[in-house]
Amino acid sequence: MISLLQDIQEAFGYLPEAALKVVSERTGRPLVDVYGVATFYKLFRFKPRGRQLLSVCLGTACHVRGSAQVAEELGKKLGVKPGETSADGEFTLETVNCLGCCAIGPVVVKEGRYHGQVTLKELGGLVKKDGSANGDGRAG
Amino acid sequence: MAKSKKLRSVADYDRARKEASAQRNAYEARISIGCTSCSASDGRALLEAFQAEVARRGLQEKVLVRLSGCHGFCAKGPLVVFVPHRICYLKVKPSDVPEIIEETALKNNVIDRLVYRDPKTGQKCQLESQIPFYKRQLRLIMDYNKRLDPRDIGSYFAIDGYEGLIKALTRMEPEDVILEVKNSGLRGRGGAGFPTGFKWEFCRKAKGSSKFIICNADEGDPGAYMDRSVMESNPHSVLEGLIIGAYAIGADEGYVYIRNEYPIAVEHIKLAIAQAYEAGLLGKDILGTGFSFDVHVERGAGAFVCGEETALIASIEGRRGEPRQRPPFPATKGLYNKPTNINNVETLANIPLILTRGGSWYSHFGTRNSKGTKIFSLVGKVRNTGLVEVAMGSTFREIIYDIGGGIQDDRPFKAVQTGGPSGGCVPAEHLDQAIDYESLSKLGTIMGSGGMIVMDDRTCMVDVARYFMSFLRNESCGKCLTCREGTQRLWEILDDICEGRGKPGHLPLMEDLAHCVKDASLCGLGQTAGNPVLSTLRYFRDEYEEHISEKRCRAGVCKPLIEYRVVAEKCVGCLLCKKACPQDAITGELKQAHVIDGERCIKCGLCYAACKSDAVEHVKSRDLCHA
Ligand SMILES: Cc1cc2nc3c(=O)[nH]c(=O)nc-3n(C[C@H](O)[C@H](O)[C@H](O)COP(=O)(O)O)c2cc1C
Ligand code: FES
Numbered sequence: 080m081i082s083l084l085q086d087i088q089e090a091f092g093y094l095p096e097a098a099l100k101v102v103s104e105r106t107g108r109p110l111v112d113v114y115g116v117a118t119f120y121k122l123f124r125f126k127p128r129g130r131q132l133l134s135v136c137l138g139t140a141c142h143v144r145g146s147a148q149v150a151e152e153l154g155k156k157l158g159v160k161p162g163e164t165s166a167d168g169e170f171t172l173e174t175v176n177c178l179g180c181c182a183i184g185p186v187v188v189k190e191g192r193y194h195g196q197v198t199l200k201e202l203g204g205l206v207k208k209d210g211s212a213n214g215d216g217r218a219g
Numbered sequence: 220m221a222k223s224k225k226l227r228s229v230a231d232y233d234r235a236r237k238e239a240s241a242q243r244n245a246y247e248a249r250i251s252i253g254c255t256s257c258s259a260s261d262g263r264a265l266l267e268a269f270q271a272e273v274a275r276r277g278l279q280e281k282v283l284v285r286l287s288g289c290h291g292f293c294a295k296g297p298l299v300v301f302v303p304h305r306i307c308y309l310k311v312k313p314s315d316v317p318e319i320i321e322e323t324a325l326k327n328n329v330i331d332r333l334v335y336r337d338p339k340t341g342q343k344c345q346l347e348s349q350i351p352f353y354k355r356q357l358r359l360i361m362d363y364n365k366r367l368d369p370r371d372i373g374s375y376f377a378i379d380g381y382e383g384l385i386k387a388l389t390r391m392e393p394e395d396v397i398l399e400v401k402n403s404g405l406r407g408r409g410g411a412g413f414p415t416g417f418k419w420e421f422c423r424k425a426k427g428s429s430k431f432i433i434c435n436a437d438e439g440d441p442g443a444y445m446d447r448s449v450m451e452s453n454p455h456s457v458l459e460g461l462i463i464g465a466y467a468i469g470a471d472e473g474y475v476y477i478r479n480e481y482p483i484a485v486e487h488i489k490l491a492i493a494q495a496y497e498a499g500l501l502g503k504d505i506l507g508t509g510f511s512f513d514v515h516v517e518r519g520a521g522a523f524v525c526g527e528e529t530a531l532i533a534s535i536e537g538r539r540g541e542p543r544q545r546p547p548f549p550a551t552k553g554l555y556n557k558p559t560n561i562n563n564v565e566t567l568a569n570i571p572l573i574l575t576r577g578g579s580w581y582s583h584f585g586t587r588n589s590k591g592t593k594i595f596s597l598v599g600k601v602r603n604t605g606l607v608e609v610a611m612g613s614t615f616r617e618i619i620y621d622i623g624g625g626i627q628d629d630r631p632f633k634a635v636q637t638g639g640p641s642g643g644c645v646p647a648e649h650l651d652q653a654i655d656y657e658s659l660s661k662l663g664t665i666m667g668s669g670g671m672i673v674m675d676d677r678t679c680m681v682d683v684a685r686y687f688m689s690f691l692r693n694e695s696c697g698k699c700l701t702c703r704e705g706t707q708r709l710w711e712i713l714d715d716i717c718e719g720r721g722k723p724g725h726l727p728l729m730e731d732l733a734h735c736v737k738d739a740s741l742c743g744l745g746q747t748a749g750n751p752v753l754s755t756l757r758y759f760r761d762e763y764e765e766h767i768s769e770k771r772c773r774a775g776v777c778k779p780l781i782e783y784r785v786v787a788e789k790c791v792g793c794l795l796c797k798k799a800c801p802q803d804a805i806t807g808e809l810k811q812a813h814v815i816d817g818e819r820c821i822k823c824g825l826c827y828a829a830c831k832s833d834a835v836e837h838v839k840s841r842d843l844c845h846a
Binding site: 152199 | 683696
């Protein structure tokens with residue numbers, strides 16, 4: 080069931096209601112049940128995501144190195160709260176609990192590219208539309 | 220990698236192993252690039268640069284370049300190690316590659332600028348084994364990482380991989396395997412520290428024709444990434460441990476439940492499983508021994524509580540990951556109501572070692588009740604962040620100062636947090652405590668999975684407690700009222716204290732509440748949810764009291780309580796703080812005292828961190844002074 084939902088999200092970027100109905104029909108489980116499972120897990124989104132995904136790690140190691148402020152400032156720059164998508168549909172801001180690169184915190188992942196030891200100064204580059212950020216993603 | 224042939228017998232395996240090591244030894248030089256955190260920092264780009272350079276010079280026959288497992292010294296990644304010389308280069312960039320091939324691979328010259336320099340003695344360390352970070356470790360598991368390519372089963376054969384499994388299948392009864400693991404004294408590395416051999420025995424003895432074994436790779440503890448590293452660097456060792464475990468308990472089917480946030484680990488374990496099937500080490504009638512075993516991969520979906528055994532089972536069954544009452548324990552009634560054994564990644568990675576070297580060999584390492592080694596993820600405000608493997612019984616001081624190189628910027632040590640959200644903070648007075656399962660629980664924390672987050676004087680302990688409580692209130696599955704409401708209420712109180720709304724009655728109230736959550740919740744999450752509050756209250760009560768009565772945060776973390784200012788007498792006018800400020804809130808010319816504009820300041824603290832002359836200080840917020 081969960082891998083089914085993961086596949087759907089990978090294909091669409093989120094879980095469309097129509098797809099959940101199909102899952103319910105095919106698995107024979109009531110829609111409310113499918114919805115119950117999907118909402119339990121943080122991974123699943125119910126709204127389309129922006130073209131680029133920005134994930135800010137809020138794990139402990141990143142926290143003690145100031146990640147809360149990174150998330151806050153990114154949110155301010157994009158005019159969104161975590162979980163929301165910027166008005167132009169470009170960026171979705173998400174927070175995660177730990178990306179497993181704790182040694183190089185604070186960590187921000189932009190479309191699968193890891194940026195370690197992020198500073199508030201670099202954030203402007205991260206939210207540029209055209210992609211390539213000024214941080215080169217290296218551990219400093 | 221050449222497609223491996225199906226091995227039908229032990230003789231086939233021996234042949235494959237000899238071929239693999241002969242193939243490896245045919246190269247004059249081998250270059251391995253560490254992969255875990257380094258991949259995050261562009262290890263792959265480096266690999267491509269090396270491959271291109273080797274091809275350009277036509278050295279493919281002589282020099283083998285490969286992405287190896289994690290070398291652990293993540294602060295200095297990407298790391299590159301040369302075999303046979305064992306020269307180790309740190310922080311290598313693609314632009315360094317041509318010089319490295321020219322000087323080191325061809326002429327055996329060492330490039331000074333890329334080797335480690337001990338900041339204390341100034342001494343250069345050309346070899347990995349000379350670097351203090353490595354010298355003080357006991358790397359029973361981690362040492363294999365640099366010697367293999369995690370994407371190639373042949374490289375695992377070349378270091379005698381799967382020999383433990385062969386030994387178990389051909390020369391031991393399941394009961395012998397269990398006895399060997401019992402003798403080793405190995406305890407679960409997933410948190411609770413339950414002796415693995417006994418756990419296996421319960422499941423072996425449980426009635427039922429088919430049984431399951433699950434590898435718990437859901438590593439939910441934020442700030443810890445040992446399991447990620449082992450899965451990415453040496454997935455076959457985990458798989459071998461899992462197959463041995465299956466044989467011991469009599470399971471015919473297994474799962475690897477892995478965190479979705481670890482894409483490379485998912486890729487590597489899937490690849491390892493596919494290769495093991497191809498080689499005949501999984502599936503029907505493994506190596507002609509009559510033992511059959513199948514493995515599936517199930518990805519988690521971002522829920523911390525799914526690391527708990529019964530929640531994990533619910534999640535694999537496609538339900539909400541809510542824990543249930545135990546007993547019945549999974550060992551008797553687990554996945555699909557069948558007897559099920561769940562082990563952590565690192566636990567399983569120890570198993571091949573125990574089988575090949577023997578339980579009594581393994582039990583020589585460690586303390587009386589905690590055997591072997593433990594990998595810690597040494598992170599936070601410590602100089603050498605990375606993965607550290609030491610014998611049980613090492614002290615915090617050895618890990619943080621001797622291996623970790625002390626605190627970043629030589630600031631004073633304040634505390635070290637272990638055990639993740641279920642754990643606690645240990646203050647400086649216990650730095651010399653030998654670490655094992657028992658000693659940590661006496662200190663009010665737990666071993667947990669091995670996260671070790673170092674904190675300095677600029678970390679606020681109330682804020683740390685608030686951080687964990689925020690984590691726990693989000694991750695509580697909501698089944699138990701005490702856990703759901705208790706963590707929420709504890710967070711609200713902690714938030715009040717951090718925001719300057721703390722009241723004198725708050726501390727006893729929190730203690731009451733924390734004990735209540737502990738006593739009246741069903742699963743491990745709730746039962747330990749009070750620890751972050753209780754342990755910080757135990758050791759850092761004065762800091763809480765300062766926040767409440769004086770509205771002061773000595774670490775300068777709780778923003779509503781502080782503001783920054785420049786002490787004009789100390790300021791040398793170097794412009795560093797001005798350059799660091801993302802708000803352009805600092806004015807002042809070169810060699811003149813700077814001034815912070817309170818209106819524009821967002822209290823990010825970058826100026827505070829940037830100042831080399833301690834001229835930026837945080838003082839009690841003026842808003843609070845007037846109030
Ligand atoms: C809330 C909670 C989260 C847990 N998370 C993990 C985890 O991420 N990884 C893990 O191996 N064990 C985790 N555990 C412990 C497991 O439930 C279980 O004890 C362990 O996987 C058993 O393996 P071991 O005997 O090899 O340690 C967690 C327990 C609780 C209560
Ligand atoms: S705490 Fe941020 S990557 Fe682990």
